[in-house]
Amino acid sequence: MICNEIRKDYLLNRWVVIAIERSRRPNDFIKEKIKANSQKICPLCVGNEALTPPAVLLYFNEKDKLKKEADTKEFRRKNWIIRVVPNLFPAFNYQNTCFCKEKNRIDDFIYAKGHHEVLVESPNHNENFATIKDEQMINVIDAYIDRLIDLGSIDYIKYVAIFRNYGKEAGASLTHAHSQIIAMPIIPRILMEEMEFSKNYYQKNKECIFCKIIEKERIGPRFIFENDGFVVFAPYASINPLEFWIVPKKHDNTILNLSLLEKKLFIESIKTSFSALKFLVNDPPYNFGFHLSVDKKTREYYHWHLEVYPKLSIWAGFEKSTGIYINTMPPEKAAFELKSQIKNIEK
Numbered sequence: 527m528i529c530n531e532i533r534k535d536y537l538l539n540r541w542v543v544i545a546i547e548r549s550r551r552p553n554d555f556i557k558e559k560i561k562a563n564s565q566k567i568c569p570l571c572v573g574n575e576a577l578t579p580p581a582v583l584l585y586f587n588e589k590d591k592l593k594k595e596a597d598t599k600e601f602r603r604k605n606w607i608i609r610v611v612p613n614l615f616p617a618f619n620y621q622n623t624c625f626c627k628e629k630n631r632i633d634d635f636i637y638a639k640g641h642h643e644v645l646v647e648s649p650n651h652n653e654n655f656a657t658i659k660d661e662q663m664i665n666v667i668d669a670y671i672d673r674l675i676d677l678g679s680i681d682y683i684k685y686v687a688i689f690r691n692y693g694k695e696a697g698a699s700l701t702h703a704h705s706q707i708i709a710m711p712i713i714p715r716i717l718m719e720e721m722e723f724s725k726n727y728y729q730k731n732k733e734c735i736f737c738k739i740i741e742k743e744r745i746g747p748r749f750i751f752e753n754d755g756f757v758v759f760a761p762y763a764s765i766n767p768l769e770f771w772i773v774p775k776k777h778d779n780t781i782l783n784l785s786l787l788e789k790k791l792f793i794e795s796i797k798t799s800f801s802a803l804k805f806l807v808n809d810p811p812y813n814f815g816f817h818l819s820v821d822k823k824t825r826e827y828y829h830w831h832l833e834v835y836p837k838l839s840i841w842a843g844f845e846k847s848t849g850i851y852i853n854t855m856p857p858e859k860a861a862f863e864l865k866s867q868i869k870n871i872e873k
């Protein structure tokens with residue numbers, strides 16, 4: 527008899543039922559696309575700069591040279607190739623000036639002091655990580671790095687979340703290619719748990735848990751792709767069908783020190799895995815998030831990575847009330863399917 531397994535995440539105290547018995551084929555996850563309303567004016571398209579606040583950072587080419595600047599209140603540049611603007615409806619708002627915390631209350635809070643930005647990845651409305659040109663993708667990564675340097679150096683900022691929602695079902699309210707950046711005064715729970723686990727593991731074993739994970743996964747049944755710089759695999763306790771992680775082979779806690787070659791290898795692993803996902807299940811909605819650290823003290827033991835969560839299932843009563851997930855696509859099968867797709871694309 528085939529038996530389902532309850533698996534624990536490598537680091538987190540989080541469990542998932544891998545429903546081998548009820549497991550499904552990639553085709554079962556293909557959904558009909560919700561048609562985007564093309565009539566609506568896109569506030570992120572070239573020419574509509576006045577519909578967003580002034581850019582805090584933009585890249586543009588002048589005489590074949592890449593230049594960087596910010597908009598002023600009076601002047602909004604139109605020939606940008608990357609544009610970062612404050613979110614019109616920020617979850618974290620830097621204008622909150624009071625930063626107080628009262629002790630011993632059950633309704634504890636601090637003010638959501640921080641920054642919430644939208645990073646427009648291209649002037650091309652339909653830019654896609656499966657097909658984006660390498661030069662433009664380098665600009666996207668450089669812009670992540672520039673904002674991470676700026677926001678990560680602010681004294682009250684404890685974490686900078688860089689993430690992407692793709693497709694309406696994954697929470698993207700705008701269809702124009704964009705990522706989001708939220709700099710906040712706390713370290714989110716998942717990151718905190720990963721960092722604490724990594725730290726303890728390092729103290730006990732004198733090695734990084736992520737370095738060990740990639741050493742194992744790159745030769746195991748969940749392996750998807752690798753090049754000289756990165757390993758892509760489906761994590762052992764994936765909570766999402768077709769979830770994959772992109773992890774650098776070089777140990778570092780942040781993306782700030784990537785060389786040009788490493789950026790190119792990162793881009794190759796992104797484009798390869800996102801193309802495979804796109805062709806396997808008809809360009810599905812997804813979310814991704816960088817896991818990294820803005821704290822230099824974590825450098826020894828924390829290892830940055832990118833986690834990609836295709837949005838192919840719905841979390842309902844069981845997941846919401848228990849924090850345990852059910853995944854009907856075993857990661858071994860997900861890896862096999864994505865790997866086969868990469869082989870098909872290469873042909």
Ligand SMILES: [Zn+2]
Nearest residue numbers: 568571651702
């Ligand atoms: Zn647009």
Ligand SMILES: [Zn+2]
Nearest residue numbers: 734737777829
């Ligand atoms: Zn490591």
Ligand SMILES: [Zn+2]
Nearest residue numbers: 720817831833
């Ligand atoms: Zn992580």
